[in-house]
Amino acid sequence: MNTTPISDARALRTAAENFDALRGKLPFPGDPHRGPDSVTVAKQISELGKRITALGDEILIRTVSPDLDAHTARVISDFAAAVEPAGEVASALGSVAHQLSFLERTEHMRDQPDAMDAREAATLVIGDALGLADASLRDASYSLYAAAAAASPPPRQLRAARSRSTTAAPLPAAAPSTVPPAAAAPSRTTRGR
Numbered sequence: 001m002n003t004t005p006i007s008d009a010r011a012l013r014t015a016a017e018n019f020d021a022l023r024g025k026l027p028f029p030g031d032p033h034r035g036p037d038s039v040t041v042a043k044q045i046s047e048l049g050k051r052i053t054a055l056g057d058e059i060l061i062r063t064v065s066p067d068l069d070a071h072t073a074r075v076i077s078d079f080a081a082a083v084e085p086a087g088e089v090a091s092a093l094g095s096v097a098h099q100l101s102f103l104e105r106t107e108h109m110r111d112q113p114d115a116m117d118a119r120e121a122a123t124l125v126i127g128d129a130l131g132l133a134d135a136s137l138r139d140a141s142y143s144l145y146a147a148a149a150a151a152s153p154p155p156r157q158l159r160a161a162r163s164r165s166t167t168a169a170p171l172p173a174a175a176p177s178t179v180p181p182a183a184a185a186p187s188r189t190t191r192g193r
Contacts, residue, residue, distance in 0.1 A: 003062060008075045009152040011058055015082065016144035018051050022089075023137035029127045036126055038100045045093045052086050055079050071151070078147035085136040085143075092133040099126045 003011075025044060027036035058079045062072050099122040109115035 005151055005153045009148045012144050012148035016141040019137050019141040041097045055083055082140045082144050085140040088136040089133045092129040095129040096126050
């Protein structure tokens with residue numbers, strides 16, 4: 001498959017948008033409309049698996065390309081860099097699913113003191129894990145958006161302006177120091193008592 005800077009930028013942007021969409025669907029502890037439940041989290045894990053597979057596919061199609069150049073190598077690296085935060089999201093959502101399963105199994109013991117402490121701890125773990133998932137999804141999408149911007153060819157107007165330019169603008173001369181000698185910092189060897 002031959003890729004171009006435009007198609008690479010589009011693929012990077014699409015991947016970023018997909019991670020943003022996942023982030024927008026994350027449950028929030030305590031929110032009655034978007035609180036975490038086992039079905040929602042399982043769907044999130046499944047969707048995340050598809051997004052990780054899509055990253056792997058983008059890496060693979062470029063890696064096996066016979067015309068692997070510096071641009072393509074950079075795009076491969078950009079897609080690969082998003083795999084790490086995606087893996088952190090998978091781990092965090094796995095932890096949420098585990099804790100939700102525990103809460104469901106211990107629902108009948110919710111009024112027992114020992115179970116109350118363990119259930120409260122599980123709820124805290126869920127909140128922390130969802131916070132980590134949110135931050136990791138943000139990291140993945142931001143890095144992909146930045147990579148898409150870097151992979152995009154410059155706008156037509158900028159290319160035209162560059163092609164018309166025949167000389168570079170001269171650098172301004174360094175200004176002479178305007179600090180009077182009396183205002184200079186005192187020597188460290190002279191001390192007052």
